[in-house]
Amino acid sequence: MGTVALPWPSQLALCRERDRLAAVVDPDEDLVRRVGQGDPAAIQALVARKLPRMLALAQRMLGDPVEAEDVAQDAMLRAWKQAPRWTPGKARFDTWLHRVALNLCYDRLRRRREVPTEISPDRPDEGPAPDRGVIAAQLGARVDRALAALPQRQREAIVLCHYQELTNIEAASLMSVSVEALESLLSRGRRTLRQTLADLAPGAEPAAEGERG
Amino acid sequence: MTREGMDETRFGELADAFGGDVRRWPEGEREAARAWIDAHPLEAERALFDARQTDAVLFASPTPMVSMALRDRVIAAASVRAQAAWPSLRKLLWIGGVGWAAAACAGVMVGTTLSGHLATQAQADAVLEQALLGGIDETEVLG
Numbered sequence: 001m002g003t004v005a006l007p008w009p010s011q012l013a014l015c016r017e018r019d020r021l022a023a024v025v026d027p028d029e030d031l032v033r034r035v036g037q038g039d040p041a042a043i044q045a046l047v048a049r050k051l052p053r054m055l056a057l058a059q060r061m062l063g064d065p066v067e068a069e070d071v072a073q074d075a076m077l078r079a080w081k082q083a084p085r086w087t088p089g090k091a092r093f094d095t096w097l098h099r100v101a102l103n104l105c106y107d108r109l110r111r112r113r114e115v116p117t118e119i120s121p122d123r124p125d126e127g128p129a130p131d132r133g134v135i136a137a138q139l140g141a142r143v144d145r146a147l148a149a150l151p152q153r154q155r156e157a158i159v160l161c162h163y164q165e166l167t168n169i170e171a172a173s174l175m176s177v178s179v180e181a182l183e184s185l186l187s188r189g190r191r192t193l194r195q196t197l198a199d200l201a202p203g204a205e206p207a208a209e210g211e212r213g
Numbered sequence: 214m215t216r217e218g219m220d221e222t223r224f225g226e227l228a229d230a231f232g233g234d235v236r237r238w239p240e241g242e243r244e245a246a247r248a249w250i251d252a253h254p255l256e257a258e259r260a261l262f263d264a265r266q267t268d269a270v271l272f273a274s275p276t277p278m279v280s281m282a283l284r285d286r287v288i289a290a291a292s293v294r295a296q297a298a299w300p301s302l303r304k305l306l307w308i309g310g311v312g313w314a315a316a317a318c319a320g321v322m323v324g325t326t327l328s329g330h331l332a333t334q335a336q337a338d339a340v341l342e343q344a345l346l347g348g349i350d351e352t353e354v355l356g
Binding site: 081194 | 271273
């Protein structure tokens with residue numbers, strides 16, 4: 001008799017365990033240790049590696065560039081505080097930093113719900129960046145508006161998995177949901193985006209301005 | 214379903230959730246997914262097509278650029294923190310120096326007391342020895 005196929009749940013459990021073990025290796029470990037010792041070169045390297053990621057996370061979660069800068073800066077300040085006492089092997093530093101930044105984003109989103117402000121998450125971009133064409137900037141702004149219009153948890157799942165490129169295990173852990181629930185959030189979010197932005201697909205008719213999200 | 218538990222339904226679920234690039238799928242299922250693509254290229258292409266279009270749309274979202282001002286603020290905060298650690302280090306060194314000095318003084322005092330005590334002891338021993346010597350001589354004289 002040939003190889004006996006394991007039942008589906010056992011296969012899934014094995015896959016997840018393999019993912020979990022792979023996640024323990026921390027590529028930032030040495031850098032964080034040097035930052036903890038006050039090494040200026042390591043500080044600059046960690047800024048180059050993490051600040052753009054934190055800014056992108058906050059920008060897509062909050063949809064506001066000023067608030068995103070504040071969150072990214074606060075997250076990095078906490079990184080400086082944490083680095084001297086960082087214990088390697090327990091978690092990835094990048095995952096920890098994402099948790100910090102996400103919590104800062106949650107605080108701001110909660111405050112927005114409690115005290116409505118002038119800032120709208122789906123406000124248009126203030127203008128194209130100098131190194132992008134106008135059309136690309138308009139397209140990007142439309143995608144950002146569609147992202148901002150998603151339910152928060154769906155947006156969060158897409159931001160963590162698609163843009164931040166975290167593993168499904170890491171993203172699910174950060175969101176305190178199961179990997180199955182994460183997959184469901186991702187699928188629903190992507191489906192909504194596909195429908196909202198269907199006219200952007202190659203060969204599709206462009207949507208009239210008034211129909212745009 | 215293949216040996217690793219991949220079938221058309223699961224493949225479609227993964228494409229829907231993680232997009233059209235298998236490299237971005239959960240690590241534990243990538244190998245099985247690639248094997249399934251090799252075994253069912255047409256079905257796989259159909260499942261991946263929509264997912265790739267959604268990926269392309271998502272990638273149109275601009276990645277925010279870090280301004281020099283933000284970068285400088287963050288690095289300055291780290292430098293301030295590193296400098297703030299130095300006074301406490303100096304304090305520790307100062308405390309350490311005071312400790313060494315106190316230990317040295319204590320050592321001198323103990324040494325002085327001990328040497329005085331030993332000198333007294335030596336004098337007493339000498340007197341006793343002299344007395345004993347004297348005693349022997351007397352016995353010898355008296356028989």
